[in-house]
Amino acid sequence: MTEFVCNSCGERYPENTKEYRCKCGGLFDLVTGKTTFDFDKQLSIKDLSLWRYEEALPYTGEAASKITMGEGLTPLVKVQDGLLGKAEYFMPTLSFKDRGAVMLVLHARKMGFNSIAIDSSGNAATAVAAYSARAGIKCSVFVPESTSEKKLAQIKAHGAEINLIKGPREASGATAREFVETNDSFYASHIYNPLFYQGTKTYFYEVFEQLGGRFPDGFIIPVGNGTLILGAEKAFEELQSAGFIHKWPRIIGVQASGCAPIYKAFKDGLDVVPQIESSGTEAEGIAIAAPARGEQILKVIRKSGGDMVAIDDDETLKARALLAAKGIYVEITSAVNYAAYLRIMAENGGKLWVIPFCGAGIKSS
Ligand SMILES: [Zn+2]
Structure with missing residues (x-):
C-alpha cells in the first residue's frame, strides 16, 4: 500500500491525499510496501523501458500502458x-526528467485530476507537459522568464499553458503553489512529490x-x-x-x-x-x-x-x-x-x- 509520510513529524497521509506537503510544513517521503525484484529474473523480462523494473515501482507497466512513450533503458x-x-x-x-514525470502524471490520472501544475527551470516542465498531453490532462507550467526559448517552444507544442514568472527559480515555485491551493489542480512537483x-x-x-x-x-x-x-x-x-x-x-x-x-x-x-x-x-x-x-x-x-x-x-x-x-x-x-x-x-x-x-x-x- 502506498502512503506519504512526513519526514519531519512522521504523520501519514493516504495515497489519494491532495496535500502536497504535511500540515506541519514537512516534506513527504513515500512508503510503497514494495520489495525489490529478483535481478536473476531480469534478463527474461522483455519490456525494454524503465517498466522492466515494475516490481520495484509503485505502478505497473500495464497501468502505464496508455501514457508510456518508452521512457528509460537509455544506453x-x-x-x-x-x-x-x-x-x-x-x-x-x-x-532524464521523463523518468519522474511519467510517475507523477500516472498518479494524477489515477487520482482523477483534470488539471496539473508544475514549476521548473524547463526540463521537468517539458516532461510533465508532454505526459499530461498524453494523458489528456490540462497542464499549467510556471517557469522563470529566463527559461530557454527552445524549452518554451517544446512546452507550448504540447498544449500547456505557460506562465512566465519574474525573479529567481523559487518565485516560479511559489506561484505554482498559490495556483494549486486555489484550483483543483495536482501539483506535479519534482521537489515536493517523492513519487518522482x-x-x-x-x-x-x-x-x-x-x-x-x-x-x-x-x-x-x-x-x-x-x-x-x-x-x-x-x-x-x-x-x-x-x-x-x-x-x-x-x-x-x-x-x-x-x-x-x-x-x-x-x-x-x-x-x-x-x-x-x-x-x-x-x-x-x-x-x-x-x-x-x-x-x-x-x-x-x-x-x-x-x-x-x-x-x-x-x-x-x-x-x-x-x-x-x-x-x-x-x-x-x-x-x-x-x-x-x-x-x-x-x-x-x-x-x-x-x-x-x-x-x-x-x-x-
Ligand atoms: Zn509533518
Whole structure:
C-alpha cells in the first residue's frame, strides 16, 4: 500500500491525499510496501523501458500502458577509458526528467485530476507537459522568464499553458503553489512529490543491470533540487536490503560555482543547507539557491562516502565543447558532469565512473 509520510513529524497521509506537503510544513517521503525484484529474473523480462523494473515501482507497466512513450533503458556510452555516460538525451522529451514525470502524471490520472501544475527551470516542465498531453490532462507550467526559448517552444507544442514568472527559480515555485491551493489542480512537483524519485531511481537500476549486476566505483551527479541523488538513495537502499550490493558506490555531487549552496554546506560540515545568494550561472537546470531537500541530499552524499565539487561556467563550456568534439552534444547543465569528471580524474586516477548526459544539446542555446 502506498502512503506519504512526513519526514519531519512522521504523520501519514493516504495515497489519494491532495496535500502536497504535511500540515506541519514537512516534506513527504513515500512508503510503497514494495520489495525489490529478483535481478536473476531480469534478463527474461522483455519490456525494454524503465517498466522492466515494475516490481520495484509503485505502478505497473500495464497501468502505464496508455501514457508510456518508452521512457528509460537509455544506453551507457563509453566516453573515454574509465568513464561511461548514460545518454538520457534518448528520452521522449530529451531529458532524464521523463523518468519522474511519467510517475507523477500516472498518479494524477489515477487520482482523477483534470488539471496539473508544475514549476521548473524547463526540463521537468517539458516532461510533465508532454505526459499530461498524453494523458489528456490540462497542464499549467510556471517557469522563470529566463527559461530557454527552445524549452518554451517544446512546452507550448504540447498544449500547456505557460506562465512566465519574474525573479529567481523559487518565485516560479511559489506561484505554482498559490495556483494549486486555489484550483483543483495536482501539483506535479519534482521537489515536493517523492513519487518522482521512484522514477529517477530506475536510472541506477539500469546502470546496475547494464554493468552485469554491479555498480561503478562512483556516480557523478549534478545537483540542483537533487532529483537524481534522491533516486540514487532509493535504488541503493533497495538493492542493499535485497542483498545485491553490500556497500554504496560513491556519489560526487556537482553544482555550478555561481549557485552552490549544497557544495558550500558540505564543505562547511553543516547538516542543513542555508540559502545562498545566487550570482548566476549558465547551468540553469541546477541553479537552485534554496534546495528544499538539502538536508536529505547532504546525508545521502555523506553516506556514500562521497564529495561535492563546484564548477565554473568557463570549465563547463569547455567541457561541453570537448564532448561535442567527441560527437556528444549535451545541454550546458549536463556539461558540468564532464567538467567534474575531468577534475576528479586529475585527482583520483583510474576508476570506473558514470555521468549522466541529462539533456540534449539543442535544449540550450
Ligand atoms: Zn509533518
